[in-house]
């Protein structure tokens with residue numbers, strides 16, 4: 105008797121699920137065996153072959169050796185190809201911090217296991233906005249993915265990346281990149297290490313799903329209340345015809361995803377052994393809260409570190425303070441930019457490490473960290 109037919113999509117899901125677990129491309133026979141193991145029943149060779157053939161190149165890539173891999177799995181590789189390749193190198197050191205120049209995924213793959221106690225980072229959400237091509241366009245004022253807004257009321261507005269230009273494929277690439285990033289990040293984290301990742305309402309769902317899939321534990325989301333320059337505009341070139349319309353809501357908040365490397369035993373056990381697993385209170389009578397009133401980075405601070413995505417010290421210091429519950433351990437920023445996280449760590453007396461791919465920003469960080477660490481936010485920049 106023939107074995108009962110599979111429900112539509114069952115074999116496809118098993119193939120994708122099997123390939124997602126592989127670090128190298130797999131043969132037809134390996135894929136069939138993998139799908140059978142997942143489905144716990146025989147899968148005909150012909151169904152696997154026809155499914156793979158039908159979906160090259162949209163879902164799968166066939167390598168020259170006749171092996172297959174998921175197209176999406178090439179996203180981290182594609183992002184890396186956009187940057188010139190070089191081994192991460194120690195760029196400079198300060199008494200409690202060090203900055204490496206290079207690709208953070210390469211750095212993470214080589215760094216000592218179980219040695220990082222928290223991560224506070226602000227990655228390139230759209231993947232492409234910090235490639236050399238887009239940075240050259242930004243630096244020469246030519247736009248690209250960066251919206252170069254006109255002068256407004258006599259003051260020049262800061263450029264912002266346009267995440268609305270991301271296609272569904274870009275969002276899938278972004279998910280694959282953050283999945284691969286979180287996998288390699290987990291190697292270096294101690295159990296209970298908290299991971300704070302800045303995001304954007306348009307892409308945060310894809311980033312969060314990728315981090316969960318990579319095995320990090322979701323612990324909530326910090327809402328940074330801040331009036332950004334995004335959204336709220338009337339339709340382009342038709343604002344007079346539609347004066348009462350906004351294309352998108354005017355954004356007044358920024359999500360910071362909060363994750364944790366799974367703990368060992370109870371929180372108290374983890375705190376004793378690894379010094380992590382919980383969050384430091386701002387004061388003994390107040391817990392760390394998930395809504396933080398903030399402001400855009402003040403121009404006085406931007407003058408110290410003219411990075412296009414500089415985060416303000418007043419906000420970062422609150423996040424960094426919470427990241428080490430017992431004030432012990434090392435905070436990592438794998439997308440360090442001008443070093444604002446490291447400056448906030450220096451202010452708190454914490455040890456920190458930064459990794460930054462762009463030499464221009466590494467040089468900026470060397471000068472900016474001590475200035476930002478000593479920066480006194482006043483009431484107008486807080």
Ligand SMILES: C[S@@+](CC[C@H](N)C(=O)[O-])C[C@H]1O[C@@H](n2cnc3c(N)ncnc32)[C@H](O)[C@@H]1O
Pocket residue numbers: 206207208209225226227228234411413414415438439440441442443444445459460461462465
């Ligand atoms: C959003 S910015 C961070 C800015 C930072 N929060 C600050 O206040 O200066 C992201 C940074 O990540 C860097 N970057 C992009 N891809 C990277 C990679 N694969 N490894 C390390 N750094 C990377 C970019 O050059 C950029 O400076």
